[in-house]
Amino acid sequence: MIADVSILELPRIALHAKQLLPEYSGIYYVLDETKTIWYIGKAKNLRKRWQGQSHHRIYQLEAQKKKYFTIYYEQVDDSQLDHIEQQRISQYNPYLNATSVKTKTLRPTETLLRETIAAIADFAVILGVEPPRKEIESQMRSQWLAEKKVLGLNVIHIALNDDDFQEKFKPESLEEEEALIKKPFMSRKAYAHKWESVQFARQYRLSVNNYAIEINSFTWFLTQEIRELKQYTQTTLAQESIRTLTPEALTKIQHQADNQQSYALHLQRLIPYTSDLIQLLFNEPIDHEGASKELTQISEDYKTGKRGVGSRSTPIKSKFITSEFTTIDELLLSRGIEPNKYDQGQIITFPKFRDRIGVYIKTFSGNGQQPYYNLVEGMLDNKTTKGAYSQFNLVYLLANVDTKAWLLVEEYLKDFALPAGKLSNGEGFMTKFYISPRKYIVPAKVNIKLEKIEYSAWIPFGFNPEFPSLELAIEEIRKRLQNSDLPDLKVSFKRETIEK
Structure with missing residues (x-):
């Protein structure tokens, strides 16, 4: 977003002269020569925050060779920093605040x-x-x-x-x-x-x-x-x-x-659109022909059976997908996995987290133990209802997971977690497994990190009777993922815990 007068009237220092910033607490705004806001942050000491190469965004700014950056700043009391920073970020929606720190290049x-x-x-x-x-x-x-x-x-x-x-x-x-x-x-x-x-x-x-x-x-x-x-x-x-x-x-x-x-x-309330309203600040070259051809190729792949139901066993080899993956979507497609597999409404989703789906797990700590809070949602007498834990034959804990991460590892973890779809009669789920009035079980998780595409995600998993202890489950999951041929994969784990 372009800065307004409330920012442009603040004191400012060129980025290359950041050592001249004052030594007091405040909010800072990084703007380019077009007055576009790239980043908003807070600091208890503005000069120290930008000292040398210490700022976590400095390399991203310096990578923009054709841009000239200026730091605008306002003095704010320590106690108000968090509140005002979030207020300003929400108001101005800066470019860099929405990106991963690890991203070395940034496209507008x-x-x-x-x-x-x-x-x-x-x-x-x-x-x-x-x-x-x-x-x-x-x-x-x-x-x-x-x-x-x-x-x-x-x-x-x-x-x-x-x-x-x-x-x-x-x-x-x-x-x-x-x-x-x-x-x-x-x-x-x-x-x-x-x-x-x-x-x-x-x-x-x-x-x-x-x-x-x-x-x-x-x-x-x-x-x-x-x-x-x-x-x-x-x-x-x-x-x-x-x-x-x-x-x-x-x-x-x-x-x-x-x-x-x-x-x-x-x-x-609409008025006619009569002229181009989006002023370009960067005007990067784009591949017009490729953008249109990609959709045509997807359509052809569905019509020839390379995508869609039943196509997973045959990996898709599209000229638009190279061996040098840059996104999780390309990696999924290269392995014959349909990214939209769970987009048809058959899986529990979460309105606040549009990119996540529900998975059912059985906890290690709660296996065979009746929870303190025992209201369960599920199927009884072939009807969706809520009832006591004791009324159900099988009760899962409902967790959530990044959809694309789950699709990538589903074949390796499907006996440690299940997509949260329709339940059979006598089955139900809880969103929290309380073992006391305040304490509840937080499920174990495995982290998959794909360094080449700078992607990582935590995936919850639970009890599997074939691997009855957490240690045996971790050992088995690690072995499966290491044999998965996922590129540059690193795996780590969080143990199941009890929290308040």
Whole structure:
């Protein structure tokens, strides 16, 4: 985000002169020559925080050879540092605060937006621009649309036209359709921000250069008659070619909208998109042809059986996936694992953690022991219900795990943990296993670290009667993973513990 006057009026020091910073506590802001905010942090002593090469972000800033950075700072009392830092980060959404410290290269969000537009332009259209939502905050019924970080931003609305999509790809299964839609919005390595999404819905958002880009399915709120209008003009967004509705077509859609739908409020507020609103700060080169061809290749892979149900035994060899993996998605696909395997609603998910699924485990400490708190959710008399622990034949502990990490190791850990799907009659689960009014069991975890792609994740596991002790389970899991041929894999463990 571009800095506002409240930052630009603060005292400042060039990054190369950071040794001149004052020795008091405060909040600092790292800006480039375009006034874009790259990082916000706190320090009890500003000078010491930036002394020499000690700052954990210095190499990322110095790697941006064409940028000129300045440190703006404000004096803040020690007791207020944490609160004000979080407040400022939430307000300005800086580039670097959203990235891993280990990432040595950083690609701007505008590049991610441009790559996505290049991929979807044939079946996407700009509807219009919505002014900031602060004035309608109390009227909004969707928590997703009312998130505070976008309330102060103009929102550019893009629709995915299902008719154009179907005509272009002619998908032969829902699985193929979902894979094609999701591909342009997948997380990619080293971008300042990522596309956010709503679980099981075609809704995506990206904040870039003082605007929010929101993408939805065209068919959610438009009749066939309106969809067939096709009253578009060619325009650009972030200098990428894309269609936009004509003002006349937008007016027709607004008149037709069903006011009972949650989206109607926002649709009625749209003004026509008439000129490119995203000013490029970096203008990196992108592969336009490759972005479009990648979707075509995915569609062909589904139609020829290289992807989808039953294809896992045959690894996918796509010319777009090299042996030099850069992301967890590429690694999954190279091993014939479908990244969207658990995206069809059959597994327990967590609204606050969109990239995680539930897994069932049996604890080592609680094996054969009735919990102090014994309300269980599960299947009794073939109905979903809640009941006492003693009513169930088998009770699991529900834990959560990064979806892609689980997919990568599922075949090695499937007898130590199970995807949290539909239970059989007499089976149930608990979200916490209390052994006393305050103490509960925290499951054991294995960490997989793939150094080449800078990826790591903790995966919970539990009791397996074939390996009845924690030590035997750790030994077996270690052996399986070491024989898995996962590239540059390092494995470590956390033991099962009791916490308050």
